[in-house]
Amino acid sequence: CGARATHAGRYRTIIRAVLGNSQGGTGQLSGEHKTTLRATQGNSQDDTGHLAGRYRTIIRAVLGNSQGGAGHLAGRYRTIIRATQGTSQGGTGQLSGRYWATLRAAQGNSQGGAGQLSGRYWATLRAAQGNSQGGAGQLSGRYWATLRAAQGNSQGGTGQFSGRRRATVRAVLGNSQGDTGHLAGRYRTIIRAVLGNSQGDTGHLAGRYRTIIRAVLGNFQGDTGHLAGRYRTIIRAVLGNSQGGAGQLAGRYRTIIRAVLGNSQGGAGQLSGRHRAPRRAVQDNYQGGAGQLSGRYKTILRAVLGNSQGGEEQLFGRYRTVLMAVLGNFQGGTGQFSGRHRATGGTE
Known part of the structure; x- marks a missing residue:
């Protein structure tokens, strides 16, 4: 189900830099991404390298984290890295922006609480929390049908669904009948994650919601979870090492x-x-x-x-x-x- 991870455009070099470093290669870098790779190479040599531009926070976060420090973070990536640091240290970290709800939910869940959720991931994570607690959770927004289906399924009902979310609900219904149902579109990963969790595994996840659900799944299994966003491979490498x-x-x-x-x-x-x-x-x-x-x-x-x-x-x-x-x-x-x-x- 899960398609192989593909990295395109300007972020490709970030990941390739990390890949190259772990493989002992330099990857193929040019232009503004040069500093990214050089930062990674510098890290293997125990120095910080010379960083510039918006990629500075990503690499410096990895540098700081691998050294047990907080690094200096700025901009939208701050929440991702700081969440990792806070979680690995057993704290909540300081979160802001659109990842706030995602990471707060993972943290709250690990503490047995509901966490503080906001934004479009609110319904997704609240549902996951509610479901793991045997409750219905509070749902809103476009994920309503998705999570209602999950709730309905746990209650033995069909939930209310329509349009493009039909496949989502049918997937849940199918799962209760012992099969995986037919999944399609961007909601596939959300439901597949829930399905996988109910089966005791991580399921096969893909797309931008994979890390959100994986965080909940991982948390449910007693680890620090996997963090959100397209930079997951960088953070997950650090997480895996700390584990x-x-x-x-x-x-x-x-x-x-x-x-x-x-x-x-x-x-x-x-x-x-x-x-x-x-x-x-x-x-x-x-x-x-x-x-x-x-x-x-x-x-x-x-x-x-x-x-x-x-x-x-x-x-x-x-x-x-x-x-x-x-x-x-x-x-x-x-x-x-x-x-x-x-x-x-x-x-x-």
Whole structure:
């Protein structure tokens, strides 16, 4: 269901910078994004690099967070980063702007409270909170039909729905009948998240609401949750590390590492799209089988499979440091790093 994450335009370089850094590569950067990557590279060298423009807050937030500090944040990204810092420290952080409701809800939920919600995410999060508490929650706005469906389903009713939200409600109804229903449009991720949560997993999420619901789902599972917005891979890398995960990983390799993390927790990880083969390999491995591997992920999965079987397999190319870090991490060591990857391994 979940489409692979795609990054386009000016934000692509931000993510690619993080990807490149975790892989030991520089990525392909040009123009105004140069400072972003240089900041990331500087971070691996324990300095702050030279940052400029609106990307400064993103990178500096990551720098500060990885160093245990608050960093200096400004503008609309402040709430995302500060929420991460506040949550990881067990505090509420200082939130403002459109992400306020999202993060406050996650924080409130972790404390067993309703949190303070506002804006268009109000209904979404209130519903999630109400649902987890066995209540109906208070709904408003365009998500009314979506959440009414969820409420109706928990109450054994059909809820009231119409128009483009029909698929949403039918998905919930279908789920109560033991199937996933037919989902379509931007509401798919919201309901799929709720469906997944009721089934005890994270579901397959996609689109801009994924992080909102994932935060609630993650919170429900006792972790710090996953934060909102298109910069999720940056923040999630930090979150994963603070949770004793596989190090600083982001972007398309997220599913690989998450599969490993999930497997170590007894789950198969949540993988989708072109990463399906890795997921199946992990699942098969969890069941004692080797799985069917092909293409460029072969070495990645074989490394994971081999590691769980006590072998190290043979790794090559830019994935070497990523997987060796994972292998080392599971074995309680730092893995084998060289050259510019050394700083990456040292953070494990």
